[in-house]
Amino acid sequence: MIDSSTKYDHLFSHLLPNAVGDVKIFSKEDDYLIEQDYEAITDNELGVWMRLYEKLVEPLNRYASKEYLDGIDALGLSAYEWPNFSQLSPRIRDASGWEVTPVAGFLDEWLFFELNAERKFPVTDIVRQSERLEEKYAGRAIANTDEYTPEPDIFHDIRGHAPFLMNRAFGDFLADVGKLGHQILVDERNLGPELVAHNLKRLQNFAWWSYEFGIMKKQPESENWRTDANDMDHELYGSGIISGYDEVMNVVACSRGESDSSALLPFDMEEVVMTRFDYSDIQDRYYIIDSMESLYADFYDNQRLFFFEG
Numbered sequence: 679m680i681d682s683s684t685k686y687d688h689l690f691s692h693l694l695p696n697a698v699g700d701v702k703i704f705s706k707e708d709d710y711l712i713e714q715d716y717e718a719i720t721d722n723e724l725g726v727w728m729r730l731y732e733k734l735v736e737p738l739n740r741y742a743s744k745e746y747l748d749g750i751d752a753l754g755l756s757a758y759e760w761p762n763f764s765q766l767s768p769r770i771r772d773a774s775g776w777e778v779t780p781v782a783g784f785l786d787e788w789l790f791f792e793l794n795a796e797r798k799f800p801v802t803d804i805v806r807q808s809e810r811l812e813e814k815y816a817g818r819a820i821a822n823t824d825e826y827t828p829e830p831d832i833f834h835d836i837r838g839h840a841p842f843l844m845n846r847a848f849g850d851f852l853a854d855v856g857k858l859g860h861q862i863l864v865d866e867r868n869l870g871p872e873l874v875a876h877n878l879k880r881l882q883n884f885a886w887w888s889y890e891f892g893i894m895k896k897q898p899e900s901e902n903w904r905t906d907a908n909d910m911d912h913e914l915y916g917s918g919i920i921s922g923y924d925e926v927m928n929v930v931a932c933s934r935g936e937s938d939s940s941a942l943l944p945f946d947m948e949e950v951v952m953t954r955f956d957y958s959d960i961q962d963r964y965y966i967i968d969s970m971e972s973l974y975a976d977f978y979d980n981q982r983l984f985f986f987e988g
């Protein structure tokens with residue numbers, strides 16, 4: 679597990695207690711693939727989806743990147759309709775060669791990177807604040823609020839990630855992140871388990887500070903996708919920000935200089951891969967990329983950072 683400690687952990691900055699805690703993790707030996715039972719969705723589950731979705735319509739229209747807004751239009755997501763994976767997958771496949779793959783929950787890194795390398799994005803069909811999530815974790819204490827659950831849920835996966843999969847360039851990049859993860863795990867260079875775990879953490883840090891919680895300098899062309907002008911100097915492309923109202927508003931406050939709880943920092947690959955994070959709270963920093971193209975270039979030009987040899 680990449681969350682286990684290694685003798686190289688002291689090299690990282692920003693070491694924080696990990697809050698994933700009691701979340702169930704599925705590996706290859708488990709029945710991790712599921713069929714979506716669309717008819718079983720309850721009014722309460724749809725109600726949670728609607729509530730979370732509607733609250734974000736205005737702020738995302740104003741602050742999300744054009745890749746996201748374009749993807750939302752093309753994907754045809756709705757506040758009033760529970761996502762139907764068998765309808766979404768063909769649209770995503772046509773756009774970028776990706777599809778969504780329904781899974782039972784949190785996957786270990788082998789499964790996650792292998793699926794990503796094959797352009798399969800694992801998604802769960804459980805939403806936070808629902809009976810099914812409560813049943814799954816009966817007797818275990820995990821956070822489960824409108825803003826946060828450590829269990830990846832359908833709202834984060836579909837509202838946060840799926841629109842980006844409609845973008846060919848992003849899809850190619852994400853598949854290459856998956857292939858790199860798989861390459862680290864296969865360990866053809868014979869670095870050994872400690873260095874494999876360490877290098878995976880580097881990749882996990884990169885993913886966290888980029889496509890999960892990254893922000894971007896304001897791009898003039900993104901304004902063509904909005905009905906309300908972006909009144910800050912940045913825009914959002916991290917899915918973890920985009921799927922959480924409080925996180926969005928925290929970035930807005932930071933960008934306006936109205937927050938002293940989180941910092942905005944320039945995206946520096948060496949710093950990003952060496953910086954750990956906390957799943958369970960509003961982020962205390964956001965790294966700013968110049969553009970999606972600059973992120974892709976940083977990733978491809980710095981592959982050596984993910985093969986640290988000790």
Ligand SMILES: [Fe+2]
Nearest residue numbers: 834890917918
């Ligand atoms: Fe995510």
